[in-house]
Amino acid sequence: MAEQIFDTVDAVKRALEGCLYIASDEIATVVYLAEKLGKPVLAEGPAGVGKTELSKAWAAATNRPLVRMQCYEGLDESKALYEWEYAKQMLYTQLLRDKLADLLAGASSLSDAADRLANEEDVFFSERFLLQRPLLRAINSDTPTVLLVDEIDRADAEFEAFLLEVLSDFQVTVPELGTIVARHHPTVFLTSNNTRELSEALKRRCLYIYIDYPSTEEELQIVRLKVPDLQPKLARQAVEAVQALRNIDLRKNPSVSETLDWARALVTLNAQALDKATMENTLTVLLKYEADVARARRALRLEEEARRGRKDW
Amino acid sequence: MEERIGRFIAALRASGVRVSVAESQDAWRAVEDLGARQREAFRLALRTTLIKDEPNIERFEELFPMYFGTGAPPLMDPQAELSPDEQQMLQQAMQSLAEQLQQLMEWLLSGQGPSQDELEELADQAGMNRARRPSPLQQAWYERRMQRLLGWQQLQELLEMLWEMLAQMGMDPQTIEQLQARVAENQAALEQQLSEFAGQKLVDNMIDDYQQRPPIDELMERPFGSLTQAEMDQLRDQVRRLAARLRSRAALRQKRGKRGKLDSKTTIRANLRHSGVPFEMHFKQKRLKPKVVAILDVSTSMRPLAEFFVRLLYELQDQIQKTRSFAFIDHLEDVTDDLLARHIDDAVHIILHKLPPGHYNTDLGHSLRQFEAAHLDAVDRRTTVIVVGDGRNNYNDPAIPIFSKICRRARRAIWLNPEYPAQWGSGDSDMLQYAPLCTEIYQVRNLAQLADAIDRMLAG
Structure with a gap:
């Protein structure tokens, strides 16, 4: 598997497009710089605009495995880095009991036996019994990887500080084994939904990109690429409707992924036009709160009335 | 070109964007790599390396054309x-x-x-x-x-x-x-x-x-009321940074306090698979989950400081999840949701707008009675009650029994008062009556005192 080389921003953009990801110039430039400078990318923006998708697409474009770490409150080092597999160690000890008895058979004293046992300690604290968690897996991998640290804002501040250490040196110390240095620097993507302010130290080390909702044309392009079965006219109507919905004051704006779900729903329902009935029936695909659905219905009805009023006039 | 970029970064700093030396070095490397010939790529390279907060993108876009032109054509002959x-x-x-x-x-x-x-x-x-x-x-x-x-x-x-x-x-x-x-x-x-x-x-x-601006240490010591607009902005930045620092400090403290007594029940259950040999120890988690009820006076006498304290509430709510915030002048308003849902500047604006200043209409007693009637269940033995105000009540009934009731229910009652202790009890101030009921009272006139008070509050 040959490593492709991305020499220009355009090459990055095309590669991402090849993996069904429409990248703006900004996104392509940041990804290009991340590769060149070896810096992590911190992507912020509303939920569902393709922050996570970007790293997946980049992993696919570069043919590298994606190592994903989902953050949550209470995530700690043992869940993110490594853990000793106690159960397996126990099992091995049980099964190897005879062997151990042989080993200790000729021991003259207790301390002699302990010394002999200590000599074999390495067997039990080897990589065989090390349960690798995402961070260690990304560092320890033989091939370059793409590491995705998803929703870093959900993790605690202390974990953020710990991550900082890993991201700056790309090495990890396991007391029993020694220091493991990354053979290849993984490309790191961090995403944040901005539910809390990240520390300045972390931001300082990253390239920053704010991904906002796409414009009508961009979104249409995405829909066409991902749901090619939808009629072009219907696709445009659908995208325009979603963009209009984003302008209403909703509790949760419909995201790009929900637009795509909706587009797929329209294809499945074999909808011919975006009439009132279709809209009413499928609105729940886009909006996930009862209050939002009611508000959107009201807005649609007002629009409808305005249109009819104009016709009657 | 190099000088230009240097000046540009200085301009960003001057307009309130924090750019570290490491970040400007990144910007250099990025520009070296992408070249400065293509304007768009150049702009994006600078932006991604220098700007790390979404609101600052706007400042960047304003300043960029001033330093690197709008691409307007030169004069022709x-x-x-x-x-x-x-x-x-x-x-x-x-x-x-x-x-x-x-x-x-x-x-x-x-x-x-x-x-x-x-x-x-x-x-x-x-x-x-x-x-x-x-x-x-x-x-x-x-x-x-x-x-x-x-x-x-x-x-x-x-x-x-x-x-x-x-x-x-x-x-x-x-x-x-x-x-x-x-x-x-x-x-x-x-x-x-x-x-x-x-x-x-x-x-x-x-x-x-x-x-040429005065260094921040000096600002720390100056009273809130005597600051100019620009100094206010600078201080606002400091409050934010202070809150961020406190957040990580509190988090570290939480970590240190995590390991409690041995939890024998969980340990035995977890080690059943090791045939009862206790390999995995489980400890009782000491959870530091404080609750805060904050009551803020935004009346005329407190107005110059009100914005800071609203900001403080905002950060506090960010820091401690179970925070209920109230603001009052002549009546009480629950502002928790206003602080929760919005961006900090909007929140400040909306709250100060909700409670417009009037003439001598402060009524803490009435507000406390309202609190007792509607929100007393927010106060329990885990709750810290923080009152921010000068205790000046316009000779209204101070409702001491009610305040005493609230204090007794709460774990702690903390009062932050901007006035000097010597002024307490003078004129329409009922501070001396409230004071013995509070667990702690801090005089908070400037940022240094505020930092000190917050630190001690979070420590407990």
């Missing part, structure tokens, strides 16, 4: 297409026209714009170097002033005269038309140049101004 005879005609016509506008006419008709020195001189004449507190908002004003100094208003008239004179001298009408078009283009380009220069000059002056 309108005389290139003229024959020597025609050029001669033009020279004569110009010489016979006004002397005072000669400079401006020359720039327009020769296609050579003003030099850096000439621009500097012009800016100085326009008084830009003497501006007391430069701000980007003044750009348009200085731009017009520089135009007036050049005689922009009379220019149109003069040009009309010039065209007429050239026609009289027998120049081909088509050539004149061409010349007119070119001069118009040049005029637009020159206008753009002046505007850019004015903007950049202002920002440059802003940098110097920023570097």
